[in-house]
Amino acid sequence: PYFSTDSAAALRASEIGAEVLLKATKVDGIYTADPNLDPNATRYDKVTYEDALHKRLKVMDSAAFALCMDNRIPIVVFDFYDEDALDRIVCGETIGTLVGDTTQLS
Template sequence: MSAPRYKRILLKLSGEALMGADAYGINRQTISEIVEEIRSVTDLGVQVGIVIGGGNIFRGVAPAATGMDRAQADYMGMLATVMNSLALQDAMRAAGLVSRVQSALNIEQVVEPYIRGKAIRYLEQGRTVIFAAGTGNPFFTTDTAAALRGAEIGAEIVLKATKVDGIYTADPKKDPSATRFDKISFDEAISRNLAVMDATAFALCRDQQLPINVFSIFKRGALKRVVLGENEGTLVYC
């Protein structure tokens, strides 16, 4: 078996990825399949940090949040990511994988607070670290949290797991002629106005020279192929 190209990665999972075919919430079968994808790279000795979004839970309460103060709504979203993080940790426990959840919000009765040095020590011990509650600040997305945590822990790459198998010249659902990029530079992605991540997260990754790989989490074995350096998804490089 080939040696992994990356020793430490930051995996960004959207909350919607946990829904499977459901309208909202967490699909147990789907989260179990995601855990097996994660196992496939931890078995290679790769250190894995994870940031999860909260859209699958917040979607269910979004109508009630209409007209709500933005900061208040963002804090609700952060709590949704804590719920997703706990669900992922439990699924990993059931699969025999050891993980720790660290939260940017102080809720020590539930999860431990985010401490950079402790997170790095967990990674070095072979434990997966799940970073909850985004950055802990309103107005910042979980994409930004992924870029920030990736830079803080010294990850070699941010892997953005989506429903699409990479970055295309146009929306492949709307334009059948759209083609996928194997790789693209940060500058070209900006000039083409490609929505890789939100602007803050994208700028942080570019400034820290932290590459991004966009791939489909629903494509079996895709995460492992990315980690092995194979042509999977789209690599955004400096």
């Protein structure tokens, strides 16, 4: 679909001026390929919005990436099944994959 729940979350994040968009999913970040299907898939620690769009990374739809990019809202992609993930993110721990512009990733 062209507008998914990810797009809705990105739109709402931009409307409220969110500092970050947290994306919980079934893997612990963004990978080069589906890690459940490809044993050689490697996880990105950081990726720019442009790279996420150019490489057509499947963790979110392109509209959501574009909305966050246009509004400079970083995205943290993390494992939904990690019970401590939100606590760790709020406490400043780096987990999953951070998506942002080059200044947000430095």
